[in-house]
Amino acid sequence: QVAINTFLEGLKKNQDAFQEKVLEKINILVEKSNMQVVEKNIPQDCSGESTTSNIRTPRELSRTLKNLSKQDGYQFIPEERIESVRNSGVREKLNNVLKDKFQDKFTHLEYQVSVTQRYNSERVKFRESQNPDFGDQQKSRRRIRSRQHKLMKRRQLKVLESERPIWKHVKAELMSEEEGEIDGAVLCQKPSWRTDKLNEIINTIDERLKADPKFRVLMNRRKYAQRPCSRPRPTKYFPAELVQPE
Numbered sequence: 001q002v003a004i005n006t007f008l009e010g011l012k013k014n015q016d017a018f019q020e021k022v023l024e025k026i027n028i029l030v031e032k033s034n035m036q037v038v039e040k041n042i043p044q045d046c047s048g049e050s051t052t053s054n055i056r057t058p059r060e061l062s063r064t065l066k067n068l069s070k071q072d073g074y075q076f077i078p079e080e081r082i083e084s085v086r087n088s089g090v091r092e093k094l095n096n097v098l099k100d101k102f103q104d105k106f107t108h109l110e111y112q113v114s115v116t117q118r119y120n121s122e123r124v125k126f127r128e129s130q131n132p133d134f135g136d137q138q139k140s141r142r143r144i145r146s147r148q149h150k151l152m153k154r155r156q157l158k159v160l161e162s163e164r165p166i167w168k169h170v171k172a173e174l175m176s177e178e179e180g181e182i183d184g185a186v187l188c189q190k191p192s193w194r195t196d197k198l199n200e201i202i203n204t205i206d207e208r209l210k211a212d213p214k215f216r217v218l219m220n221r222r223k224y225a226q227r228p229c230s231r232p233r234p235t236k237y238f239p240a241e242l243v244q245p246e
Helices: 002-041 059-068 085-102 108-130 134-156 161-167 196-211 216-220
Strands: 177-182 185-189 222-224
Touching (some): 059 085, 134 177, 161 196, 216 222
Parallel strands (some): 185 222
Antiparallel strands (some): 177 185
């Protein structure tokens, strides 16, 4: 009887240990799945690179990450991509520290985005140190994107109900670029890959804006240059009604 009880106790311990290993593997798979979902939800800019500039990082997370980045073991290698083995490990450690400290105060997405933005800031500093003109290039890109978003919002105000099925797929990266100013006029360049149908809709909307006293002066200053802009076509999918196929 004693031998049987000893055998049963040993069997139970083995079962408990096996269950713990299974649960541990399940948790790891769930965590990886959540990270993949978060990364898919992080928007991309027109170059196809991940960008988190339009997601606000809570100040507490930013301050904590800034302090952690001064400690050994929590520092990104800015000359490497965020997907590198070293940076992936740092990103995971930072996420775990934030979750342990703040628990459920912030969402999983906010933790992920905060860490990604911390890497991006270190990456920008590194690239600026390597190329003095990089900072000016980044400022120029941000200024162009900001103007494109503002232009799109103005045009959305004049979209008719019949145009909404097409316009709902339009994003800011499909807007024209402002090349510069000459004699008070703002020179704009249409993307070469934009379809004639979308150009026609945009021209019609712009005429409605010009007819509105609120936007008349602003829109009349816009003059289109002869040559289209050399910006590459978006890497993400757009309907064939908006972007010409390659």
